[in-house]
Structure formats: C-alpha cells, structure tokens
Amino acid sequence: MGILSSDTFPLLVVLNPHSGKKQGIHVWETVVQPALNHAQKPFRLIESTSQGHVQSYFNDNIKPILTDLVQSLSIVNDPSALSSSIARPSTATLQVMVLGGDGSVHEIVNGILQGVAGTEFVSDQFRPKIEFAIIPTGTGNAISTSIGVTSVQDAVDRFLAGKVVPLRLMTVSTRAKTGQSSTFAAKWDTRLYTVVVNSFGLHCATVYDAEEFRHLGNERFRQAAMKNVENLKQYEGLLELHGPVQTYDRSSKSLGLVGGGSDSLQLRGPFTYLLITKQASLESGFTPTPFASTSDEWMDILAVQNAGQAEIMTMFGGTPNGQHVEQEKVDYFKAKAIELETPSQGRLCVDGEFLTIEGGPEGRVRFEVTLDPNIQIFSIFV
Known part of the structure; x- marks a missing residue:
C-alpha cells in the first residue's frame, strides 16, 4: 500500500512558550491558530513545560500516536494490528508543527527515535513519514533561516502549500565498551541525533557561556562570543574526515573532491573554531557554512586553526554573506x-x-549522516 494522507488526522502542534523572546503563545493565538482554523486543519496542541519535556513526551507517546494515525485512516480496526505485518500499510504521514526553536526540533527527533527504537513501529514493513512545519519563534531559528523562511506567516504559508524536502540527521556516536570491561570495541554506540550543528572550541564555549545572557535573546550569543574572543583559547584535537571529502578551493572558488573522492583527510589542530553542521545559517546574519544543505547527505565543516583575535574578528565580519570562506585561516x-x-x-x-x-x-566521537531509512524518516516544509 502507498503513502497515506494525513488530512483526517490532527496536526500535532508543539508550542514552546519559553523559547526565543517568549512570543510563542502570542504568535499561536494571533497568526497560526486562525490560519489553521481557516484552512479547516484539525490540530492537537502540546505545550512544552520545561527543557526535556517534549523529548520525554514523544518518547512515551509516539507508539500510541502512530497507532492512532493508522486507525484514524481506517486502514486497521484492531489496535494490535500495527504490530502485525499482515493488515497494516507500508507507511503513513504524521505532521508536526513546532512553535519554538531548533532545540525543540532536536528534542522531538530524539524523542521519536528513542520511542520507536527496537520496535516494529519503524521497519521495512512499516515506515512512517514525519513532516515538520517549523514556525520560527526560537532564539536562533537555524533551520528556518537556512531554508529561507522570512517570517511566521511565511512559515505557515509553506506548511499549507504542502511541499517538503528531507530533513537529514547527523548521528553522534562514541566508542562502545565490550561487556563489563573497560575495553573498547571497534563498533560505535549512537548517543543522539542532531539536526543543526556540532561544535568544538570557540563556538562551543560561546554557546555554553551564552546561558548567563539568556535574557538578551539573540544578543546573548554576541555577548558570549566577545567574552571568549577577549580570552581566546586554542583547543587541541585531531579531526579525521573520511572519504569522500570535498574541500573549498579559494583560487577556483569552488568545491572539489579530495583525491578523486577516495581520500580521507586529517587536521591535527589546535582548533580555534570548529563547526560540523547541516545548516547554512545558524541565525539571521550569521552564515558560517554557506554551501550546506538541510537535505543532502553531506556534513559541512568549518575549521579555523591557530587564529588570533584579529583573525577571528575578521572571520566573523565575513559570515553575514559567507565571504569568510575566502580568508586564509x-x-x-x-x-x-x-x-x-x-x-x-x-x-x-x-x-x-x-x-x-x-x-x-x-x-x-564519530559524526555521520546516516543512510539508514529507519532513521531518516523526517522531512520539512519548504
């Protein structure tokens, strides 16, 4: 059986009233809810109460949600049928609207995948599709900015228009221990999934220190960045990029495969600034990885080694339009x-x-854009 329409199943609306400048409730009541009512789109509202709440909610509830979805489409009448390979569809579509930031999307993705891990709720026999509509009311809104969303109304219009593209995930894995011993095996254990950015060095320190400036909204990142630039550190580390690898060539102003596509690459640090991301922009006016795509199978890496304060400030000056990639460091x-x-x-x-x-x-730590179809079940309205 083919993909099932979600028109008769309520849209799950996840409202984070604490994200960004705490405008989520106002945006919901004045823009989003009226638009959904006008479009006669049924919804179920889920309000986040604290950090981690949404992740726990989906971890605990995704299986009954998927069961209700299939039943609502009149495909099966027996509540136990979803665990049977006989009377169920091959896939169904669940739509989730997020009034919040990238952190809310991160929580939902990890909650869903934790909730279905080790079950038949995502398998070769039944593989749901999760479609995200992200209404930008968070602090950074990296995903929305990267796909060109310009406003809350624009995001709502894109949802109602119905076009989606894949939302690719990155796995973050650490070495697995063998049994109860302290010996580490060659295999990796996935710790979590990320949708925006993994960072080390100055960017990580900036986000960490930004918590003390949270009351300033987006300005908190600038304040924390200036604090860390004034006390600039270098971070020792070894980065291995496994082939195929592309690198940006400043002379030709283009990306090209290293060694014809088979070679790996090592960077031995120390690192001043290191990003591994799937999004071109991390917030409006800050585009550190301008060639990144939300939907392709590549991770984009921005690496700055042994930079001084002046060089870092010059790099920041080029990030609004991506011109920093032309800089030597x-x-x-x-x-x-x-x-x-x-x-x-x-x-x-x-x-x-x-x-x-x-x-x-x-x-x-290993980062990877997994090709597992039972993990890459997410898409986003564009």
Missing part, C-alpha cells in the same frame, strides 16, 4: 563521516546541548 570541507579525538577531556556542543568527551582514542 578558514578551511571549508564537506564529508559524510567524521571523527574527533582530543588529548584530554573536552566539551562538544550538540544542537545547544553539551556532551563531555574523554581524551585519547577511546574517547573519540
């Missing part, structure tokens, strides 16, 4: 699998959360 790559190793304990920023990594080969 800025290296730009694309890869599909990346590993990062630090000599001592370090910190990563993963979609605004923070992950402590151990030093040495055992503490390596």
Whole structure:
C-alpha cells in the first residue's frame, strides 16, 4: 500500500512558550491558530513545560500516536494490528508543527527515535513519514533561516502549500565498551541525533557561556562570543574526515573532491573554531557554512586553526554573506563521516546541548549522516 494522507488526522502542534523572546503563545493565538482554523486543519496542541519535556513526551507517546494515525485512516480496526505485518500499510504521514526553536526540533527527533527504537513501529514493513512545519519563534531559528523562511506567516504559508524536502540527521556516536570491561570495541554506540550543528572550541564555549545572557535573546550569543574572543583559547584535537571529502578551493572558488573522492583527510589542530553542521545559517546574519544543505547527505565543516583575535574578528565580519570562506585561516570541507579525538577531556556542543568527551582514542566521537531509512524518516516544509 502507498503513502497515506494525513488530512483526517490532527496536526500535532508543539508550542514552546519559553523559547526565543517568549512570543510563542502570542504568535499561536494571533497568526497560526486562525490560519489553521481557516484552512479547516484539525490540530492537537502540546505545550512544552520545561527543557526535556517534549523529548520525554514523544518518547512515551509516539507508539500510541502512530497507532492512532493508522486507525484514524481506517486502514486497521484492531489496535494490535500495527504490530502485525499482515493488515497494516507500508507507511503513513504524521505532521508536526513546532512553535519554538531548533532545540525543540532536536528534542522531538530524539524523542521519536528513542520511542520507536527496537520496535516494529519503524521497519521495512512499516515506515512512517514525519513532516515538520517549523514556525520560527526560537532564539536562533537555524533551520528556518537556512531554508529561507522570512517570517511566521511565511512559515505557515509553506506548511499549507504542502511541499517538503528531507530533513537529514547527523548521528553522534562514541566508542562502545565490550561487556563489563573497560575495553573498547571497534563498533560505535549512537548517543543522539542532531539536526543543526556540532561544535568544538570557540563556538562551543560561546554557546555554553551564552546561558548567563539568556535574557538578551539573540544578543546573548554576541555577548558570549566577545567574552571568549577577549580570552581566546586554542583547543587541541585531531579531526579525521573520511572519504569522500570535498574541500573549498579559494583560487577556483569552488568545491572539489579530495583525491578523486577516495581520500580521507586529517587536521591535527589546535582548533580555534570548529563547526560540523547541516545548516547554512545558524541565525539571521550569521552564515558560517554557506554551501550546506538541510537535505543532502553531506556534513559541512568549518575549521579555523591557530587564529588570533584579529583573525577571528575578521572571520566573523565575513559570515553575514559567507565571504569568510575566502580568508586564509578558514578551511571549508564537506564529508559524510567524521571523527574527533582530543588529548584530554573536552566539551562538544550538540544542537545547544553539551556532551563531555574523554581524551585519547577511546574517547573519540564519530559524526555521520546516516543512510539508514529507519532513521531518516523526517522531512520539512519548504
């Protein structure tokens, strides 16, 4: 059986009243809800109460939500039929609208994938499609900015128009231990999934310190960045980009494959600034990875090594229009699998959360755009 329409199933609206400048409720009541009512689009409102609440909600409820979705489309009448390979559809579409920021999307993605892990709710026999409509009421709104959304009304219009593209995920994995011993196996354990950015060095320190300026909205990132530039540090680490790898050539102003597409690449640091991302912009006026695509199978890497204060400020000055990639200290790559190793304990920023990594080969972290169709079930209205 083919893809099922979600027209008769309520749109799940996730409202984060605390994100950004806390305008979510006002935007919902004055713009979004009236538009949905006018379009006769049924919805179910889920309001976030605290950080982590939405992730827990979807972890706990995604299986009954998917069961209700299939039943509502009159495909099965038996509540147990979704666990049967006989009377169920091959796929169904669940639409989720987010009034919040990128952190809310991160929570929903991880909650859904945790909730269906190890079950038949996502399998070769039944694979749902999750379509995101992101209404930009967060602090950075990286995903919305990267796909060119200009306003709340624009985001609503795009949802109603119905065009979607894949929302590719990055896996963040660490070394797996063998049994109860301290020995590490060659395999990797996926810790979480990210949709926006993983960072190390100055960017990670900036996001970490920005919490103390949260009351300033987007301005908090500038304040935290200036604080860290004034006390600029270099961060030791080894970055391995596994082939195929693309690199930006400033002389030809184009991206090209390294070694014809088979070669890997090592950067030994120290790093001043390191981003691994799927989005071109992290906020309006800040486009650190201008060649990134929300929907392709590449991660974009911006690496700055051994830069001083003046060089970092020059780089920041070029980020509104992406011209910083022409600067000597800025290296730009694309890869599909990346590993990062630090000599001592370090910190990563993963979609605004923070992950402590151990030093040495055992503490390596791997980033990858997975091709697993049971993970890449998400898309976004554009």
